[in-house]
Amino acid sequence: MEKFEKTNAMRILESKGxxxxxxYLPVIPADGVDxxxxxxxxxxxxxxxxxTVGADLGHYVFVxxxxxxxxxxxxxxAAGVKSVEMLPQKMLFPxxxxxxxxxxxxxxxxxFPTYIDETAILFERIxxxxxxxxxxxxxxxxxxxxxxxxxxxxxxx
Numbered sequence: 001m002e003k004f005e006k007t008n009a010m011r012i013l014e015s016k017g018x019x020x021x022x023x024y025l026p027v028i029p030a031d032g033v034d035x036x037x038x039x040x041x042x043x044x045x046x047x048x049x050x051x052t053v054g055a056d057l058g059h060y061v062f063v064x065x066x067x068x069x070x071x072x073x074x075x076x077x078a079a080g081v082k083s084v085e086m087l088p089q090k091m092l093f094p095x096x097x098x099x100x101x102x103x104x105x106x107x108x109x110x111x112f113p114t115y116i117d118e119t120a121i122l123f124e125r126i127x128x129x130x131x132x133x134x135x136x137x138x139x140x141x142x143x144x145x146x147x148x149x150x151x152x153x154x155x156x157x
Contacts, residue, residue, distance in 0.1 A: 008097075021138040042123075046065065049062075049104060049105045053086075054081035055076075056081050056082075060079045061115070063148070065117060068156040075115070101133050106137075115151050116145065124140060
């Protein structure tokens with residue numbers, strides 16, 4: 001059996017005493033919906049990580065189901081700012097330490113206010129990126145909430 005390297009997100013979950021199941025895909029998925037299909041998971045239970053910039057120039061992280069679209073007005077309301085816009089892709093790695101398609105809400109270079117769509121509580125386990133392309137974490141929503149310091153909010157259109 002091939003030995004897989006742990007990611008920062010995995011180490012943080014372990015350091016906080018939170019259990020998770022790593023999922024390694026042999027082929028990098030085209031997008032989140034493709035990843036859900038390759039894992040044979042309901043796309044509603046697989047979450048993507050979106051990083052934004054607020055009108056206050058602060059950064060905010062939103063975690064939503066892969067097939068959904070972030071409602072920027074709802075996101076701004078959850079974050080308590082006038083507005084938010086998506087972070088330009090070229091800024092993602094310098095800010096978070098993660099690349100597009102492999103951005104985990106856990107283990108960024110800095111801890112940013114993080115919000116997860118309230119639908120996460122409907123599942124026993126949710127899946128998020130583990131911080132590396134093709135590597136994911138299956139974790140119960142409460143463990144994710146604690147490890148990411150996340151708050152639940154209505155975030156999708």
